[in-house]
Amino acid sequence: MTSTITSTITQDALLVLEDGRTFAGEAYGAVGHCVGEAVFSTGMTGYQETLTDPSYHGQVVVQTAPHIGNTGINDEDGESRRIWVSGYVVRDPSPRPSSWRSRRALGDELEAQGVVGISGVDTRALTRHLRERGAMRAGVFSGPDAARPVEELVNVVRMAPKMAGSALAEEVSTDHEYVVQALGDKRFTVAAIDLGIKSMTPTRLAERGIEVHVLPATATIDDVLAAQPDGVFFSNGPGDPATADTQVELLREVLQRRLPFFGICFGNQLLGRALGFGTYKLGYGHRGINQPVIDRATGKVEITAHNHGFAVDAPREGEASTPFGRARVSHVCLNDDVVEGLECLDVPAFSVQYHPEAAAGPHDAGYLFDRFVELMSSSATTRKGA
Known part of the structure; x- marks a missing residue:
């Protein structure tokens, strides 16, 4: 349930589940790696409230809605003082926000707060997998971390604390x-x-x-x-x-x-x-x-x-x-x-x-x-x- 970061550039990224399944994509937000419990949220709107909900502490959140970031980030809708998710998984991030209330792009906010994310993932397939196998530990690895052997990344994920038994x-x-x-x-x-x-x-x-x-x-x-x-x-x-x-x-x-x-x-x-x-x-x-x-x-x-x-x-x-x-x-x-x-x-x-x-x-x-x-x-x- 920790993350390490470097600077953001367009780089490859990999989502790794504890059962060994992987999903390839691109870095979104901060570059580095994070681990936590992979869960999915079915909200069509409200991603800013989701990200800032402290209940998501220690979790890698998968958004089932395909388009995320359309309304950017504003200074009014946050539900706490910071983003709490350990990692963030989306399919199609908006290249630019279109809301008059937006103050900055979602990707920029993730980077500024050190949240490692991945985009371009088939979130429908990922959600079906989590529904069938259950929520499990996961890691998002981008930049140089994504080039490490998959077996090594799976071991990193399996060393992360389980949500059961966690006092957060x-x-x-x-x-x-x-x-x-x-x-x-x-x-x-x-x-x-x-x-x-x-x-x-x-x-x-x-x-x-x-x-x-x-x-x-x-x-x-x-x-x-x-x-x-x-x-x-x-x-x-x-x-x-x-x-x-x-x-x-x-x-x-x-x-x-x-x-x-x-x-x-x-x-x-x-x-x-x-x-x-x-x-x-x-x-x-x-x-x-x-x-x-x-x-x-x-x-x-x-x-x-x-x-x-x-x-x-x-x-x-x-x-x-x-x-x-x-x-x-x-x-x-x-x-x-x-x-x-x-x-x-x-x-x-x-x-x-x-x-x-x-x-x-x-x-x-x-x-x-x-x-x-x-x-x-x-x-x-x-x-x-x-």
Whole structure:
């Protein structure tokens, strides 16, 4: 999950998978080599948000859409302070951006941030391979590195850490607390644990009158309580949820105190663990902005934005008994029946596996932020009544 770079010129490049399959192309972005987990994203738009999503830390991202870079890079749509992907794989990069919002070309931005990429790849064939064999470690080698013997490059790839067992959330988290002010009249205060948070998430909360205190992934219950929160939020993030024991213990303390809780993506997996469920690695995960999910409470189907390679192993039907009372699966993916949401019935907590902030993506799931507001309102009323 590291990369080395030199200067960029038009050079040959090679994508090498851990099972020995290779794909030839041209250098795109920085020249050198990188390794990580090869995954594919099906979004037709939103590549800038994908690149800057901290959940992609440690991954070599394959874009299934053939034309990438058409709208360049602007200064408004980034979801974090930098590009997080380990490597980038595209078929046909745009030779020049055409959007009035663009400030620079995508290839130039990749080079400036030291991201090694490859273009000219048959991404359809590559995606089919990953769907059949599963997400696996990969390396992109360009310039002089691409001329090394393939057997040697395969060995480099196989020496890279596997995503299963990787603890990455603390690597992408903020190292200090910061506050996103509420827009308009302040209604609530939320302590948000940054496990790889996207900038649009605090924005969506702030739009609803919430002052958001964003805390590092290493935050303790004392740090959370110091914000005097009306609710607690756990964000998306990279890595294996089985490694996040510290954050799971924090969440259990939140649940014990009956603080209203909302989690997304990694936060959903950690709620599952806090409730006593297991987690497991998906074959190739869900990534993109077109995943159908059903909300079992309403029967409505949402088209949602996803980025996860792990899932919660919870019973799909009925109610389960947990250390915090009853819980049930609230949302399910219609493609493969993967658990996409959890709801606690005896403590004020719920979570979803997808990204309701929709950056990029559809806005079908925006109501979940309103549901969190309602949960905090109900909890506040209950406390006053007591």
